Amino acid sequence: MIQDSIDQMKKQVRNWLKEHDERTFRETFLDWHANDQMQVIRELEKQERRLLYEWLTPAEFSDIFQEMDYEDQFFTVKEMNENYAAEMLNEVSADDAAAFFDKIPMEERKESLLKMMDPAEAAKVREILSYPRETAGAIMTKEYLEIFADQTVRDVMTFLRKTGQDVETIYYLYVVNGEGSLVGVVSLRDVIVNNENADIRDIMSTRVVSAEDDLDQEEVARMIKTYDLLAVPVVNKQKDLVGIVTVDDVMDVLEDEMTEDIGEISASKGSTDTNLTAVQAAKKRAPWIVLLMFLGLITANVIGQYEETLEAVVLLSVFIPLIMDSAGNTGTQSLAVVVRSLATGSFERKGISQMLKRELGTGVLMGLICAVVLIITVSIIYDSPMLAGIVAVSIFLTLSVAAFIGAVLPLIINKLHIDPAVASGPFITTLNDIIGLFIYFTIATSFIQHL
Template identity: 30%
Template sequence: MGKHLDSGELLDLLLHAPDDLLQEKLEYVHPADILQLIHDEEADPRELLSRLSEEQIADIIDEEEEEDKYELLKLFPSIRQEQIVDEMSSDELADLIGSIENEGEAKALLDKMSQENREDVGQLLSYDPDTAGGIMATEFITIYDNKTVQSTLKYLREIADEVENAYSLYVTDRQDHLRGTLDLKDIVTSSLETPIMEVMNPHVLSVPVEMDQEEVIALFDKYSAVELPVVNGDNQIVGIITVDDAMDVMREEATEDIHYMGGVAGEEKVDGSLGESLKSRLPWLLVNLLTAFLASSVVGLFQETIGKVVLLATIMPIVTGMGGNAGTQSMTLIVRGIALGELDRDNALRVFAKECGVGVFTGLVIGVIVAVASALVGGNPVLGLVTGCAMLLNMAVATATGYVVPVVLKKLHVDPALASAVFVTTATDVMGFFFFLGLATLFLPLLL
């Protein structure tokens, strides 16, 4: 009965199985599998979902990409939409509302929610979406600190139908100040008369509501947390962040960083429209065009030198290209280190010295190889010396730039992944041309 169903079996189950068998089998089917079936099959999604419960549909909508959540909900009539959103948690509803671009449709959906859900969603939407408050859920279990194990167990039985997950219980006073956490294991292994204060853990790892989501993810990673409570400035618990929400944010942040480092807007999708792709990519291509003009202007300063030693035009792309590669390696490492919190004040100078050392030694090795090759091709050892020295200098500068640029951008509160590549590439191109052609001009009499 717990056997995993392939797509064909799942499709047949959704379309043709008797109702009792359908619900029995669906206990072992993850909502993501049904969503994948909707994406892959040509069957009408309404037909596939029509016999599912509102709770099951809500779980499937939660698995959908943010920009497509509302489109899935709109498959159902208004009265059933109300029933579906009533099954969704506050953070899921906030994501759903936030994905709707049309204000009228967003308001109409809010009107379908219960008063409690509207208040919860309104609270979540008031926070910056990239903070702990923006990704938390407001459904959690609190136990007052004057309770006993017996009264706690009674309370948990009363609210059992309302609780989706209960990784931890949170102990508070009457003003909702967070006092500690309580594991279910501690409850079931303690005597009924035991006060909750005696079995709770008073050392609570919590996050402030305004903490950046990247810092929150770092805490999940550092402590292997399953769930973290979110508190306001008065240490009152206002929400929780679960590990599945943390993983979603981690994936979004990683995708965004990869896009930014490639000069693509973080929200662009593979199957997006032509207009969205142009809006995403063209601005950065124009910026790159401006930096290309800057590098070209440096080359223009040495036209006379190139005219006298034409072979220089063949070699100089090697110098700038290798510098760009070295700079990109350093930049990628530093951007990721900043994102993961691995680069801090304590190790900043040591990491910088290490990157400079890497640049010098790799530049020396590559420089020697290129120097020998240039000397053999040009039949002039001075040309090899110029090329080797330029390579050494440019790769040393490139790795230093790959460190400095992301760090400076972070200090200026600019996402390092967003603009680092443009500045690093510009620096390696400009300095590479300058070092190579400048040295060639200096030793020009020996190159003729």
């Protein structure tokens, strides 16, 4: 439905371009949502887009630019006249402009654009770029409102009317002292409902939730979620206000972190972007697959160590896939629970011991359920109570151990200050395959004379 609407919009734009009807284009196109405008423009031909750059001012195009992903932004700027591009980037919020500049591969191109921008806007971008990646400073915006405690509500309302449209959010007003240090915060609602002669110091809150500029972006996202904020102020070591991180920035952070974690858990880190070619994706995935292949050789070696057991009772081989799959699936489930708990902070509230007890208990209960099902099923199908008992005990112990390992491994990795998602599904699966087979064949070998 949405694509049909975009296709219709695209036809309209192409008709206006063909007829050189700039007036109708501007009257209609500028009323559309910036995301719809972006969707239309990305599907136009190069020559058609170049005409649009003439019909739209840099300020008007800046809203569209901010809706684009980096690849579209990069190629769009390459198509533009450099002066037009610089003027357009002046209108883009500092954090979005910094995110764009941070990804430009050519340093000379980056410097050329920055030098052509307004010095004040370029300085904001350079400041954000100076912070380490994935920190509060690197994702903050410089467009915010700061006021003083000795101002009245009337003063602030006048100030808002003059400058409010130039900032990213006006829901929070940050109170600073003469040195620029953050001393309080007041919401727009408090400003509106209070008497216009009231002093800001009388209505502001001095209990301000703030993030230091070097705080990890995931912690900033967690802070905004925990305190249900629309924005959080960013301060330096001296407690000077240097920027704010808004909830839309946090949504981008969560998307990036989720993509990264999916890549880690699926052993496809760096290759989840659908814009990559088959060769690029293969180059990124191949090292993981080769590594997992060598780990798989360990699994094969475990089976080889019990060759005599398998030769004696060939029927035991039927249950190898069952043991391996159950162990891998159980470990991956525990891994997902722990990684999510670490990411959301719920793990910190519950503690290590409670988390491990719960996962071990879950593994034990699932093991018991599966053991009972297998005792009944295997006894009926193969008419061998002893074989059923071996498989049932093996699955019980395997699931119990697999759940515990799936929980403890990411915790150990996290303690080493490594992303716990690195303990990815394939690695957990391989490790639990080895342990599961070892348990199964050890029990089978011990009772082989009774089979």
